[in-house]
Amino acid sequence: MAETLRELLSEEELLGFFEQMVLCREFEESCAEQYSKGHITGFLHLYTGQEAVAVGCTAGLQEKDYILSAYRDHAQAIVRGADPKKVMAELFGKATGLCKGKGGSMHLFAPELNFMGGYAIVGGQFPIATGLAWGSQLLEEDRVTACLFGDGSMNQGTFHESLNWARLWDLPVLFICENNFYGIGTEVHRASAQAALHRRTCGYDIPSEKVDGMDVIAMYQATKRAAEWVRERQRPYFIEAVTYRFRGHSMSDPAKYRSPSETDVWKTRDPIPNLSRRLLEEGIATKEQLEEITKRCLARVEESVRFAEESPWPEDAAVWEDIYV
Amino acid sequence: MAEMTYRDAINLALKEEMRRDKTVVVYGEDVALYEGAFKVTRGLLSEFGELRVRDCPISENTIVGVAVGAAMAGIRPVAELMTVNFALLAMDQIVNHMAKVRYMFGGQTKVPMVVRMPGGGGSQLGAQHSQSLESYFMHCPGMLVAYPATPADAKGLLKTSIREDNPVIFLEHELLYNSKGEVPEDPEYLVPFGKASVMREGEQVTLVGYGRMAILALQAAQQLEKDGISCEVIDLRTLVPLDMEMVLASVRKTGRVAVIEECWKSAGLGGDIASRIYEGCFDTLLAPVHRISGLDVPMPYSRKIEKLCIPQLEGIVQGVHDLLNEPY
Numbered sequence: 001m002a003e004t005l006r007e008l009l010s011e012e013e014l015l016g017f018f019e020q021m022v023l024c025r026e027f028e029e030s031c032a033e034q035y036s037k038g039h040i041t042g043f044l045h046l047y048t049g050q051e052a053v054a055v056g057c058t059a060g061l062q063e064k065d066y067i068l069s070a071y072r073d074h075a076q077a078i079v080r081g082a083d084p085k086k087v088m089a090e091l092f093g094k095a096t097g098l099c100k101g102k103g104g105s106m107h108l109f110a111p112e113l114n115f116m117g118g119y120a121i122v123g124g125q126f127p128i129a130t131g132l133a134w135g136s137q138l139l140e141e142d143r144v145t146a147c148l149f150g151d152g153s154m155n156q157g158t159f160h161e162s163l164n165w166a167r168l169w170d171l172p173v174l175f176i177c178e179n180n181f182y183g184i185g186t187e188v189h190r191a192s193a194q195a196a197l198h199r200r201t202c203g204y205d206i207p208s209e210k211v212d213g214m215d216v217i218a219m220y221q222a223t224k225r226a227a228e229w230v231r232e233r234q235r236p237y238f239i240e241a242v243t244y245r246f247r248g249h250s251m252s253d254p255a256k257y258r259s260p261s262e263t264d265v266w267k268t269r270d271p272i273p274n275l276s277r278r279l280l281e282e283g284i285a286t287k288e289q290l291e292e293i294t295k296r297c298l299a300r301v302e303e304s305v306r307f308a309e310e311s312p313w314p315e316d317a318a319v320w321e322d323i324y325v
Numbered sequence: 326m327a328e329m330t331y332r333d334a335i336n337l338a339l340k341e342e343m344r345r346d347k348t349v350v351v352y353g354e355d356v357a358l359y360e361g362a363f364k365v366t367r368g369l370l371s372e373f374g375e376l377r378v379r380d381c382p383i384s385e386n387t388i389v390g391v392a393v394g395a396a397m398a399g400i401r402p403v404a405e406l407m408t409v410n411f412a413l414l415a416m417d418q419i420v421n422h423m424a425k426v427r428y429m430f431g432g433q434t435k436v437p438m439v440v441r442m443p444g445g446g447g448s449q450l451g452a453q454h455s456q457s458l459e460s461y462f463m464h465c466p467g468m469l470v471a472y473p474a475t476p477a478d479a480k481g482l483l484k485t486s487i488r489e490d491n492p493v494i495f496l497e498h499e500l501l502y503n504s505k506g507e508v509p510e511d512p513e514y515l516v517p518f519g520k521a522s523v524m525r526e527g528e529q530v531t532l533v534g535y536g537r538m539a540i541l542a543l544q545a546a547q548q549l550e551k552d553g554i555s556c557e558v559i560d561l562r563t564l565v566p567l568d569m570e571m572v573l574a575s576v577r578k579t580g581r582v583a584v585i586e587e588c589w590k591s592a593g594l595g596g597d598i599a600s601r602i603y604e605g606c607f608d609t610l611l612a613p614v615h616r617i618s619g620l621d622v623p624m625p626y627s628r629k630i631e632k633l634c635i636p637q638l639e640g641i642v643q644g645v646h647d648l649l650n651e652p653y
Binding site for chain 2: 097098117119124128130136138321324
């Protein structure tokens with residue numbers, strides 16, 4: 001990249017990106033530990049490796065924009081501003097959790113931050129994103145709806161239905177595919193006849209581009225440009241963010257379907273060391289500063305675990321609450 | 326009061342609510358330009374314009390999901406699925422999303438939306454277009470289910486549904502669209518959910534129905550009166566919530582009850598109602614609960630055998646005679 005980081009973003013923004021990515025990474029590593037201790041149960045899908053996508057795309061949106069995601073949703077919620085304490089408490093199933101312990105890892109939700117949810121039926125969020133965009137358009141709120149999803153969900157009927165619908169009605173949806181190459185253990189070319197996923201939107205007359213999802217700056221720039229395009233034209237757009245998850249699909253997956261050498265190659269592209277290297281090279285931060293940030297993130301994560309541990313369980317009566325208004 | 330058809334009563338409810346609240350929008354397959362497969366949405370496009378009355382692609386799952394999203398955003402969508410049969414394509418958005426988002430997000434959102442679905446059998450439309458799926462929707466918590474039998478209830482229940490903050494499955498019977506009745510003209514005429522209606526008072530047998538089955542039950546009661554048999558007819562009006570209080574009060578009075586359901590008998594709503602009757606007033610029953618149900622077969626086309634599969638007037642009359650002859 002010809003431009004220097006300083007030309008693109010302020011020091012504060014750049015360090016913010018670094019801090020958010022480290023916070024997500026440490027949060028997820030802590031989740032793995034808490035899972036092994038039995039404090040977190042159920043399904044747990046970690047975001048490790050994909051941090052640049054959540055951080056970059058969130059930064060490219062405006063606060064009023066809606067964002068929603070699939071079940072690998074901790075990072076998107078935290079980057080949007082959800083308190084890691086409440087997220088961790090949710091994973092512990094505690095009453096102080098983001099969703100009172102009723103949602104769990106896959107169903108985070110923070111409407112005050114316009115984080116409109118994690119959805120755990122693959123592709124279930126496409127129609128909802130389309131509806132959110134329509135609703136906000138009717139209400140003339142000038143919002144963009146950013147719909148995040150994995151490569152595997154592009155083979156669901158809802159993908160086709162919703163992309164067709166969003167273009168037909170000209171709705172402000174920014175579709176962002178997090179292509180981490182695997183739907184659980186099925187590699188993208190074994191599931192999609194067209195493995196160049198961004199090319200699949202031509203049938204819906206939706207422009208698309210492929211972005212390096214391991215580069216937070218690239219992700220930020222692409223999202224910002226795309227979101228403003230969507231806002232101005234009131235039309236959907238599609239980004240394929242090429243990324244990689246360093247862990248298995250979920251905690252029960254040892255990821256034997258891919259070679260260690262493949263994972264090793266991708267680890268050389270780890271978005272966090274890559275950004276820190278650039279920050280150091282360009283003299284934007286010192287090693288000590290970055291260590292300080294990492295320490296701060298670790299402390300926040302430890303605090304979130306402590307908060308979750310000490311929080312009360314939901315009352316039995318809560319089981320009957322929130323079904324109906 | 327004005328006499329109008331069930332179809333026009335629904336149409337009037339849509340118009341009144343759209344006039345009252347600008348966030349009410351109507352969309353579905355062929356609802357705008359074509360004015361609905363059953364012409365229920367006639368005149369909506371011309372009065373409210375294409376922003377609020379929209380045709381959409383044949384994408385049932387997304388029809389429901391778009392309503393979930395739009396409702397979360399602050400709109401009150403009234404989506405039409407051309408028939409209830411196509412709701413099976415949308416069951417993921419209905420069951421996994423519409424009915425769940427409020428709960429799994431800890432009460433932080435609500436989805437004030439209505440999905441209208443014409444359905445029911447008896448028009449020789451074959452196995453894929455004649456289904457009565459009301460029990461499917463009753464099974465899943467998180468949504469309300471209305472099924473009007475009369476034009477007045479069609480208007481009042483739909484208006485309540487549109488103003489309701491919970492998602493509503495609104496079932497309409499295709500064979501009732503042309504039925505006529507007196508409908509209050511008051512634009513504030515609302516029928517509450519969870520309140521069944523006594524269509525006719527009686528002493529010897531309680532007939533419990535809903536939708537077209539309530540109309541058949543009423544006709545059966547009128548016929549049985551000629552034989553000197555007094556039937557009380559209860560129209561459930563909403564299946565969720567279910568007004569068991571009214572059903573139990575009636576059964577305690579009569580001691581005998583027949584539940585008439587258009588759906589298949591296996592795991593049908595009649596079995597659920599029967600069990601609630603046993604739990605609620607076993608000691609006052611003079612005979613076992615009688616179920617008159619759709620046959621457990623895919624619907625055949627030929628009219629001679631189609632009618633075997635759906636409760637008929639004669640079958641209900643015979644059922645009441647059988648019930649009175651039970652040797653208890």
